[in-house]
Amino acid sequence: MAGDDKALQGSLFGDSPEESFVTEDLQKPNLNDISDLAEKDLVLDAEQRPRTRKDPISTDKKTLLKNPIQDNLEPSWSHHTLVEVELLTPVLKHYVELKKANPERILLYRLGDFFECFFEDAILLSQLLELTLTGKDGGKSIGRVPMAGIPHHAAERYCSELIRKGKSIALCDQLERTPSKGNLLKRGITRVLTPGTILEEELLTASRNNWLAAVIVEEKPQTKTFVWGFACADVSTGEFLVTQQESESELFQSLAQIEAAEILVSEHTKGANHSWCPRDIHVTKIGNTPFTYPEAEKRLKETYNLSNLDFLGLQEVPLAFRAAGGLLSYLNTTKPINGELKVSKESVPNLDLPKITFKNESLKLDAQTRRNLEITSTQRKGQFFGSLLWAIDQTLTAMGARCLRRWLENPLINIEKIKARQAIISWLVKQKHARKSLRKILKPMGDLERLAGRSSAGQSSPRDLIAIADGIERLPYLSRELPSKDAIGPNFIKDLAKVNPKLIEVASIIRESIIENPPLSLSDGGIIYDGVDKILDGLRNQIDDQEKWLNSQENIERKNSNIANLRLQYHRTFGYFLAVSKAKAKAVPEHWIRRQTLANEERFVTPVLKSREEKIFQLKARCTQREYDVFCQVREKVSKYTSEIRNAARAVAGLDAIVSLAEVAATNGYCQPEILEPLKTENKRILHLEDSRHPVVEQLLVNESFIPNDLRLGEGTELIILTGPNASGKSCYLRQIGLIQLLAQIGSWIPAKKARISIADQIFTRVGAVDDLAAGQSTFIVEMAETAYILHHATDRSLVLLDEIGRGTATYDGLSIAWAVSQFLAEILCSKTIFATHYHELNHLAKQIKNVENFQVLVEETGNDLLFLHRVVPGGANKSYGIEAARLAGVPKKVLNHAKKILHQLENGEGVKTITAKQISIKNSLTSAA
Secondary structure, three states, X not given: OOEEOOOHHHHHHOOOOOOOOOOOOOOEEOOOOHHHOOHHHHXXXXXXXXXXXXXXXXXXXXXXXXOXXXXXXXXXXXXXXXXXXXXXXXXXXXXXXXXXXOOOOEEEEEEOXXXXXXXXXXXXXXXXXXXXXXXXXXXXXXXXXXXXXXXXXXXXXXXXXXXXXXXXXXXXXXXXXXXXXXOOOOEEEEEEEXXXXXXXXXXXXXXXXXXXXXXXXXXXXXXXXXXXXXXXEEOOOOEEEEEEEEOHHHHHHHHHHHOOOEEEEEOOOOXXXXXXXXXXXXXXXXXXXXXXXXXXXXXXXXXXXXXXXXXXXXXXXXXXXXXXXXXXXXXXXXXXXOOEOOOOHHHOOOOOOOEEOOOOOEOEEOHHHHXXXXXXXXXXXXXXXXXXXXXXXXXXXXXXXXXXXXXXXXXXXXXXXXXXXXXXXXXXXXXXXXXXXXXXXXXXXXXXXXXXXXXXXXXXXXXXXXXXXXXXXXXXXXXXXXXXXXXXXXXXXXXXXXXXXXXXXXXXXHHHHEOOOOOOOHHHOOOEOOOOOHHHHHHXXXXXXXXXXXXXXXXXXXXXXXXXXXXXXXEOOOEEEEEEEHHHHHHOOOOOEEEEEOOXXXXXXXXXXXXXXXXXXXXXXXXHHHHHHHHHHHHHHHHOOHHHHHHHHHHHHHHHHHHHHHHHHHHHOOEOOEEEOOOOHHHXXXXXXXXXXXXXXXXXXXXXXXXXXXXXXEOOEOEEEEEOOOOOOHHHHHHHHHHHHHHHHOOOOEOOOEEEEEOOOEEEEEEOOOOEHHHOEOHHHHHHHHHHHHHHHOOOOOEEEEEOXXXXXXXXXXXXXXXXXXXXXXXXXXXXXXXXXXXXXXXXXXXXXXXXXXXXXXXXXXXOEEEEEEEEEEOOOOOOOHHHHHHHOOXXXXXXXXXXXXXXXXXXXXXXXXXXXXXXXXXXXXXXXX
């Protein structure tokens, strides 16, 4: 199209003497309408008027939306299946069609500025989110149907609440801005949210993985075997793990350990939500076909574009293989394509190849032990504050926090890996400057692992991509602070020594295209630099020209109206208008049209301004769409490097966890434990600690210091009988030993002066017990079940920590059980064991069994008062001080005096019958005293 000397605006929107202006020395295409703005013309304009790179000015145009009018009508129809679909209005008819395809999901349907639910979903939504139930006209023959909705701009907040309640959601959004003539707006499923498949940052907990698990169970009554296959994936980080084992209890422990957000099972699976499935975990039943071997094989090959799966080794674990296929198949149904839920390999998030985990790869911690040791949350209130993770978590990134949590949940048993972590921690403890520098570099880093996941799923925002570039650009600085010669530590430390050139390329792609501080919303524009795309530059040139026209129009109208304070302004709802004060409102020209009246001003439009406004809006909409298209191209380029970004992210996560442990060790006076070679028989059960401390309690104490204690297990002593009064610190001592063993096996330094520790294969604890009312089990039954589990699974390399056994039944029954259990642990299992008890009779075991020793917690009596010294020393206690402890707990003095009399009679050999005969006089004395 040939150019001429006329201004572009004039030729674009029609020449008019009062609205034209001239841009000097400019040759522009002659365009008659917005539809004639061909891409070649825009490119020509961009070449003639090249734009210099700068951050476009963007404004935040958020608006607050009010709730719709609510009429509180009772619903006429409670379920979508109760109405005849053909009689519904077109919108509700489409809603019901989508609901039939997603019966198990809450369907949120976009209508204007709200996501609405109808029928049973509306009733459920109003109950879960405490919303008022309203109604909507369903058609002449239908009447009102239930309706409840949420503002579209607040959808993430409400969806996060539904996800926390274990619900799945299908979001039906608008797929076009304006409908074609005579049709409804096109709508379709744009996102499916389930507890195990969410990617949105606002819906995830930054410091922990969000696992989606799939389980296959095969019970064989003939051989009495229970075999299960298990696959779990975190779609936000790309991790994909599979395993196959036996035993129903092992499956329970595995599911409890990962705390899966969602578990997938076949609809034919028996026993879901029962014996092997922990309570409070969301279970989703899907068809049996995805779990079949041929279908699983097909799904794995398509997902990873492989022709052969032999190198994965999954043929050795067929149930795990099938579980992995079922999980991938489910992911196919949770990412819509073009508004429809289609089965396609493109719809599966970018997951790593499945990795097989084996039974004996890490230190085993059963669910009860995790609760008792309070590893990631406290036993009483389930809080993070007061847990071991709270005490040692000095990580600075979300990915580092997740890594440290995983280390605590899966401690090492490989001595080489333990020593590798110890080596780099020791270096960082000594190199204070390097440690502090690394922490400064790590602190601002974004969650590269999850940012890469959102990029691969096509859900990254501009700020997400900037965060990826920022994180990548910090990698060389991390490398410079690490030991350069004779690299020490785990492999991920060595991986950080040299930055992958592909990552630098990714950062360059992002930096060259996206501005430094982009707006939150993609629809706001102002994302892409000038000079990146010629079509976009051409459109921006046109918009700049329109801004100049608007400025000239303001001057023209100010001059023609003789109103000096006239202003041409813009409002998102009302568009462009001329604003004048109340005093000047009567003096405006006749061709002005009143638009709005405010308290202090009047707003007007002119026919010329109104005509130009619509065309400017079209131009801006096209510019925004082009900018979005360019951003999507950049995001797609970045997504091709997802694997490289994740590898770097995991190395950074490991470094962050290591630096955290080094910081804790340096600031809290920890020591590096000597880890003993497990292959040597004499090292199998050694646990020697000098001045050991509880890593959590010592941080919680404010006005007093923690009393350290020693321990010597092994080299002839396998069982310690620990006696002492209540509240003297026996339970704290037991947990302290367990936590120190655990810390040593994640490669950390420990709170002690000196230590020699052998590697344990398992840690078992039994500390306290409560009724399990839901399962109909008493305290004693729960206690015995936990004890039985320990006796069946402990080995000579296990650490067993027992706090009371047999206290929930008759004295002699309880003593007999405690005695037998102690002998079994000492003579048969030979486990490293500490048994805290009030049964002083167990002190006699030390005289009968060579590998048993007695220890006690010291207490000092001063008259009627007790002073707990919290010191563990050799020898057995001969008193429980139960009545004194009851006094400290606030039991009434009269009851304590009564108890002392009964105790005195029992200690003098008087039988129960004799004491019972004397109760009347005691009762009378208490009554009279009252």
